[in-house]
Amino acid sequence: MSIITLTTDFGTKDHFVGAVKGAIYTELPEAKIVDITHEISPFNITETAYIIKNSYKSFPKGTVHIVGVDSELSEENKHIALELDGHFFVCPDNGLISMIAAEIKPAKIVEINIHDRIESSFPVLDVFVQVACFIGRGGNLTVIGKEITDYKKITEIQPKVNQTENQIVGGVIYIDNYGNAISNISEKMFADVGKGRDFKIISKKHEFTKIFSKYNEIASNSGYSNQQFEGQKLALFNSASYLEIAIYRSNSDTVGGANSLLGLEYRDIIVINFIDTPKSEYTTLN
Known part of the structure; x- marks a missing residue:
């Protein structure tokens, strides 16, 4: 068959x-x-x-x-x-x-x-x-x-690495069904270029200094209901190992997604700036 x-x-x-x-x-x-x-x-x-x-x-x-x-x-x-x-x-x-x-x-x-x-x-x-x-x-x-x-x-499928500026310049290549903005920056590229350093992710006026390993990690150990965190923005590497800008428990009919709440659209630029001070452990939460 x-x-x-x-x-x-x-x-x-x-x-x-x-x-x-x-x-x-x-x-x-x-x-x-x-x-x-x-x-x-x-x-x-x-x-x-x-x-x-x-x-x-x-x-x-x-x-x-x-x-x-x-x-x-x-x-x-x-x-x-x-x-x-x-x-x-x-x-x-x-x-x-x-x-x-x-x-x-x-x-x-x-x-x-x-x-x-x-x-x-x-x-x-x-x-x-x-x-x-x-x-x-x-x-x-x-x-x-x-x-x-x-x-x-x-x-446009491939992000650019600027070693002089210690940064990766990528972009949004896909908006998924939940309104999450998926970039062309892979977890492997992030690890290879970042080498465990601190970082700042910038897209439009939004900044992120932490990358989660899963969506509900933003609400873990908080002592509050997960619903209290609905609508909060976060960055994570998704199941395909690409950097994603998301809204926790996004829903286009209620909370909204990263595309509507953060104004992120296809081809928008996403920049990761790395800071030279090395860290003792990988910044992404695991």
Whole structure:
């Protein structure tokens, strides 16, 4: 049985997702289709990269991942299929693979060439499905495209390290369902650059000098009900090990999230300044 995942910005109101699933079952009736999400913000490559990076590893090796975001074919936006970390990805070459491939080098990348016989305004349906099902049946990547050695990279996915200023400059790459602002600064980068020093996180007018290991740690050992801390801001490394600015027990209908209460939005800058005085222990609470 082949597992094929779908990640798109199609939403669920229109016919697109249903049509893609129907085409997969027509080509490969034994396939198991899993929806990662269809609620990507339209054409948001950075958001797509974050979600794919933090979901694909939970699937078995050999899973085929169809990614349909900003997928219209053009000279600047070609279609590729690649093998990476034992998984296969069928997607546009628009930079979304940057976040995954920054840590793990693809074993093989091909530029899909079946467009010669398929003219389509809906490539996820007409092209990506055929390629994914071919791979799902055990097909070799080189049959559906010419091998290439590189892929498009988007620089905003990667934070910058300024050693002279002792700082990391990153940004918000994703606002989650709770309104939490997730940055592109990883816990590993924080530890490698910070080396246990004191720090100050700055985003807009908000500052943080402590990083929690989980949300409810802000209320631990306080002697008060957790509800007393609802609406308080905090910084933590989330389950994906990225720095997140959050509102404790955030809810868009009541308390609000970091996006509404703190005014944090996609692409807002987040800076971590490190202080040279070394500390005896790691600043993050563990």
